[in-house]
Amino acid sequence: xxxxxxxxxxxxxxxxxxxxxxxxxxxxxxxxxxxxxxxxxxxxxxxxxxxxxxxxxxxxxxxxxxxxxxxxxxxxxxxxxxxxxxxxxxxxxxxxxxxxxxxxxxxxxxxxxxxxxxxxxxxxxxxxxxxxxxxxxxxxxxxxxxxxxxxxxxxxxxxxxxxxxxxxxxxxxxxxxxxxxxxxxxxxxxxxxxxxxxxxxxxxxxxxxxxxxxxxxxxxxxxxxxxxxxxxxxxxxxxxxxxxxxxxxxxxxxxxxxxxxxxxxxxxxxxxxxxxxxxxxxxxxxxxxxxxxxxxxxxxxxx
Amino acid sequence: xxxxxxxxxxxxxxxxxxxxxxxxxxxxxxxxxxxxxxxxxxxxxxxxxxxxxxxxxxxxxxxxxxxxxxxxxxxxxxxxxxxxxxxxxxxxxxxxxxxxxxxxxxxxxxxxxxxxxxxxxxxxxxxxxxxxxxxxxxxxxxxxxxxxxxxxxxxxxxxxxxxxxxxxxxxxxxxxxxxxxxxxxxxxxxxxxxxxxxxxxxxxxxxxxxxxxxxxxxxxxxxxxxxxxxxxxxxxxxxxxxxxxxxxxxxxxxxxxxxxxxxxxxxxxxxxxxxxxxxxxxxxxxxxxxxxxxxxxxxxxxxxxxxxxxxxxxxxxxxxxxxxxxxxxxxxxxxxxxxxxxxxxxxxxxx
Amino acid sequence: xxxxxxxxxxxxxxxxxxxxxxxxxxxxxxxxxxxxxxxxxxxxxxxxxxxxxxxxxxxxxxxxxxxxxxxxxxxxxxxxxxxxxxxxxxxxxxxxxxxxxxxxxxxxxxxxxxxxxxxxxxxxxxxxxxxxxxxxxxxxxxxxxxxxxxxxxxxxxxxxxxxxxxxxxxxxxxxxxxxxxxxxxxxxxxxxxxxxxxxxxxxxxxxxxxxxxxxxxxxxxxxxxxxxxxxxxxxxxxxxxxxxxxxxxxxxxxxxxxxxxxxxxxxxxxxxxxxxxxxxxxxxxxx
Numbered sequence: 001x002x003x004x005x006x007x008x009x010x011x012x013x014x015x016x017x018x019x020x021x022x023x024x025x026x027x028x029x030x031x032x033x034x035x036x037x038x039x040x041x042x043x044x045x046x047x048x049x050x051x052x053x054x055x056x057x058x059x060x061x062x063x064x065x066x067x068x069x070x071x072x073x074x075x076x077x078x079x080x081x082x083x084x085x086x087x088x089x090x091x092x093x094x095x096x097x098x099x100x101x102x103x104x105x106x107x108x109x110x111x112x113x114x115x116x117x118x119x120x121x122x123x124x125x126x127x128x129x130x131x132x133x134x135x136x137x138x139x140x141x142x143x144x145x146x147x148x149x150x151x152x153x154x155x156x157x158x159x160x161x162x163x164x165x166x167x168x169x170x171x172x173x174x175x176x177x178x179x180x181x182x183x184x185x186x187x188x189x190x191x192x193x194x195x196x197x198x199x200x201x202x203x204x205x206x207x208x209x210x211x212x213x214x215x216x217x218x219x220x221x222x223x224x225x226x227x228x229x230x231x232x233x234x235x236x237x238x239x240x241x242x243x244x245x246x247x248x249x250x251x252x253x254x255x256x257x258x259x260x261x262x263x264x265x266x267x268x269x270x271x272x273x274x275x276x277x278x279x280x281x282x283x284x285x286x287x288x289x290x291x292x293x294x295x296x297x298x299x300x301x302x303x
Numbered sequence: 304x305x306x307x308x309x310x311x312x313x314x315x316x317x318x319x320x321x322x323x324x325x326x327x328x329x330x331x332x333x334x335x336x337x338x339x340x341x342x343x344x345x346x347x348x349x350x351x352x353x354x355x356x357x358x359x360x361x362x363x364x365x366x367x368x369x370x371x372x373x374x375x376x377x378x379x380x381x382x383x384x385x386x387x388x389x390x391x392x393x394x395x396x397x398x399x400x401x402x403x404x405x406x407x408x409x410x411x412x413x414x415x416x417x418x419x420x421x422x423x424x425x426x427x428x429x430x431x432x433x434x435x436x437x438x439x440x441x442x443x444x445x446x447x448x449x450x451x452x453x454x455x456x457x458x459x460x461x462x463x464x465x466x467x468x469x470x471x472x473x474x475x476x477x478x479x480x481x482x483x484x485x486x487x488x489x490x491x492x493x494x495x496x497x498x499x500x501x502x503x504x505x506x507x508x509x510x511x512x513x514x515x516x517x518x519x520x521x522x523x524x525x526x527x528x529x530x531x532x533x534x535x536x537x538x539x540x541x542x543x544x545x546x547x548x549x550x551x552x553x554x555x556x557x558x559x560x561x562x563x564x565x566x567x568x569x570x571x572x573x574x575x576x577x578x579x580x581x582x583x584x585x586x587x588x589x590x591x592x593x594x595x596x597x598x599x600x601x602x603x604x605x606x607x608x609x610x611x612x613x614x615x616x617x618x619x620x621x622x623x624x625x626x627x628x629x630x631x632x633x634x635x636x637x638x639x640x641x642x643x644x645x646x647x648x649x650x651x652x653x654x
Numbered sequence: 655x656x657x658x659x660x661x662x663x664x665x666x667x668x669x670x671x672x673x674x675x676x677x678x679x680x681x682x683x684x685x686x687x688x689x690x691x692x693x694x695x696x697x698x699x700x701x702x703x704x705x706x707x708x709x710x711x712x713x714x715x716x717x718x719x720x721x722x723x724x725x726x727x728x729x730x731x732x733x734x735x736x737x738x739x740x741x742x743x744x745x746x747x748x749x750x751x752x753x754x755x756x757x758x759x760x761x762x763x764x765x766x767x768x769x770x771x772x773x774x775x776x777x778x779x780x781x782x783x784x785x786x787x788x789x790x791x792x793x794x795x796x797x798x799x800x801x802x803x804x805x806x807x808x809x810x811x812x813x814x815x816x817x818x819x820x821x822x823x824x825x826x827x828x829x830x831x832x833x834x835x836x837x838x839x840x841x842x843x844x845x846x847x848x849x850x851x852x853x854x855x856x857x858x859x860x861x862x863x864x865x866x867x868x869x870x871x872x873x874x875x876x877x878x879x880x881x882x883x884x885x886x887x888x889x890x891x892x893x894x895x896x897x898x899x900x901x902x903x904x905x906x907x908x909x910x911x912x913x914x915x916x917x918x919x920x921x922x923x924x925x926x927x928x929x930x931x932x933x934x935x936x937x938x939x940x941x
Contacts, residue, residue, distance in 0.1 A: 027338070139392045
């Protein structure tokens, strides 16, 4: 834990040392981490595989964009509006949760994918949200990487705090019980419906805020970029790599994966996705508990 | 890259106040992802310390790159970015090289009006993305202004795998001209299924796809008579007062890249570099503000056509689209008359 | 005029829908027998499309002539996927199989992108259209549609009347009971994977014939195949074909009478609705 704090202090210091290139690299590291925490709250704890998790990232970005366009005159730091993006994503999860979380297993995965694609198509057919044009924000916000970076840090710490709480609470035990055997959990008196929806709403919030923050940084939002299936892939792989349902898994997985992407992107296009695919297969076959699982087994052996 | 070769080996650098500057290009693959664009442009500016920037391909990514560039006070020359909205965001640092999207299909309508005063009905079908939607909207406005009826105006998903019912609806409106499209796959599909469903019009003008040699490879003789707008063609014939001749560009490019004929994407990349070079020479400085000011009064006639920006916004105002038509398996420039090498074949006979 | 358009739209929907149905047959079979959702199905379909395309481009082979070779490649590929990836995770939780196939899909799609680029591929028009009254029948789509119907019928006959087919059906119903009855379940699993990927390649060959494609098209076909199987149910090829036709018709009617831009949402809205109403899928089954 001590080394972890030291590492955070170092990273936070980066924007003030003046290298915005390093800052923006760390932005994508943070993006991976936060999104991995987000999907971990649902998939990692309950075992419900969400293939459409990017829908919350997208909804968060669009909701934030609408807020920015409507209220930029207030003069507050636009990154505040990303909270509204998170709330909107949560609201969507709340409404969708009850019906969709009734669907079990692989059918749930497919249904979420369907939801994400349908929402994307509906948005690109809604003129009020820019339709095919997307939503440019450059006229309303100033490019401010430092604020974005700090917002991402706050979001990451919040996601870690919530995960820490969930991991050690009755709520978290209930979610894990659902993952092991949902019917048995229900018999044991876990209100499975409530628990699942709560996890869904929580996880949506973090993806939504992240979408909002990135929407402001990139200054342009469209459905192609903000609802892309490959973003869900990145979240899932980061979570799996680190170790699902753990506190530090998303942090480690997100870190390793984003650096991997950054180093491969310079050489061959699409190489990183190929590498991700291989990693995913190898993980499931040989390392189902991820890096954290291995570390835990090691320490247990040593201890 | 051809431009780098041109500056470093043909004009022997860019002369600024007695010093010769040579060009070094730095580039990365952006994976068409906005978040990657932020990271890579930051890297270009702060780590690689480049003096001037070019945009990535596609309008969505262009926004992001322009925003990063603006925050560092850098000039960014737009190439492959055509959506007008980028010049409506209050940026002053984005220099347009190519004709913006809203004017992409305008010359098609001019051509139609010139060759067939009796033509009345235009059907516009387009792919659901910012660039194509903007081209279509521009075409719709211009058609209405010129007294045409827009009898069909509809979009289809950019990933469409079947356009039969879109075309069935278009057919029912009995159009004189069918214009629109989007990117390569849907453009090919549009023509293929128009033939299969026997949807006829006197003129087809389809975005982007028509310009690629692969268009003819995919469709064979069905590609004949199909027109399309293009920023530039290997056979264009503009008067040149600055930079290399069109012939030099095409032959050098082919020598450098395995005998591949340059597409307009390559030409606009070269033109963007050339445009920047002219501005630097005029400013006699590498200072961003001075170069930006030099662009305001710069008016060039290049192999790519005339170039001039609107001083306030930086949007390109002089450059015009040419129209190509596949004639007997050969792609020929047929419009405007100043650049044309052949007359358009009109009307297109039924399939 | 109104009726002719209606007839044309109906026909368009039928053709498109039967191609969707055929493309989803392999997914349905693997899903039903192994209880594994092959997320890589779309990538395998497009791989089949490339096989048909290259055989045409390089050797001038009509996709129907090259079909035996394409199907053989598909069958062998299915077997090798089974022994390398599926067998080790048969007893693992559902998450594992989803993620392994997700990984496989990423590998296939990105290998195709790296080696064959994102350039659009497709075949020229090989079969002419016919006019029946004022309704136009597209030649290659008609052939694709006939192939879909014949394949569905053959698959039904195979499952109903052959020994192997009956063993497969017994495994769909209850794999433990099947193995008690002397069925070699592991062999059935392997053969099913082979047939499933073979059917994916067949779907791919028809896509090459009718529609331009790129490696990225994989995702779209995967999504459509899921929607078709969810709507059509597991275990019955006819259900899959009908599921495809329902989606095809719904989509084409949306294009013509509502909004072409909304068409791609139709399949997904249907998918989510069916799942929300029947959360364990149309054919729920106890383990």
